[in-house]
Structures are given as C-alpha cells and as structure tokens.
Amino acid sequence: MRELILGGARSGKSRLAERRAAESGLRVVYVATALALDAEMSRRIEHHRARRCPDWGLVVEPLELPTALRRQAAPDVFLLVDCLTLWLSNLLFTGDAAQQAEAGEAVHCQRLEEATQELIDLLPQLPGQIVLVSNEVGCGIVPMAALSRLFADEQGRLNQRVAAVCERVTLVVAGLSLALK
Secondary structure, three states, X not given: OEEEEXXXXXXXXXXXXXXXXXXXXXXXXXXXXXOOXXXXXXXXXXXXXXXXXXXXXXXXXXXXXXXHHHHHOOOOEEEEEXXXXXXXXXXXXHOOHHHHHHOOOOOOOHHHHXXXXXXXXXXXXXXXXXXXXXXXXXXXXXXXXXXXXXXXXXXXXXXXXXXXXXXXXXXXXXXXXXXXX
C-alpha cells in the first residue's frame, strides 16, 4: 500500500507519517532526502531524528530516491520517505534548471523528468508499505521570482503524479488529517 501525505510547513504531515509507521507492526526504514548544508537544516534534521524510534533504519538519499526504495522495499518493511519536496529541490539544484530559471530562460530539467518517471513507474511495483511526505505549496499566491514559480509548478506536478499511483492520499492541516483518496 502506498500513501502520499501532503501538507504545508509544520502542518503535522511528518508526525502523521511517523505514527503510521510506528503503528504498522512492520520493520521501518526512514528514507531521508535532506542534506545538512547549514546549521538551520542541521537543527531541522536533528528535530526529526529525535522524534523517531531508535530502532528504525535510516537511509539518506538526496537524489537517487527510486534506487533507494528499490533496495529497501520488502513485504515486511514500512518505508517512510520524508520528503519529496527536498528531493525535488535537490534535483532542481544539481543541474542547470535553477540557473536557467533565474536567468529567465526556458527550463528543461532532464534529470528531474527521468527521476520522476522512474519513481512513478516504480511505486506500484514495490512490496510492503510506503508513505511519502510532500509539501503542498499550491495554496498560496503565485511566487514573484522565476525560480520559485518553477519550484511551485514542479512540486504541484510531482504531487499530482505521485497521488495518481498511491492508494491513499491524505492532506494534513493544523495537525488534522483529511482523507482525499
């Protein structure tokens, strides 16, 4: 079973995903996509780490998410991916997409397209349970900066595609969850 949990910043989406993992009765592997590139992100990562069960496995994979999922998935495993938003950011900044957007050029991010397609193709095939956490960024105004617009557009597209292949989609707002699918 695959579930996408969406919500805004500090909405409670990661807590819900962690609760689902803890209650699953399966061996849990936490797949983190964040990199501690500065002190603030290090604090955020530590906050998440402190909340998790100490016996959960951990895989840090900022770019090759489909590969990590393929390696870790098993019938007795609960994979918790936190989060697709940082994975998307990592992919956008590894190539020329961010620079192209900032320069006002047409953006084509081949690596993002290929990685997203690989994830979409892979998710329905994986055994076990998988919960993917992602930010819902499309509820606000259209960002002013080209790079921010690119990110919001790509995040929306990614969320739609992942939601389409998940059996369950949940929106979290103010710590309250709403089943969308």
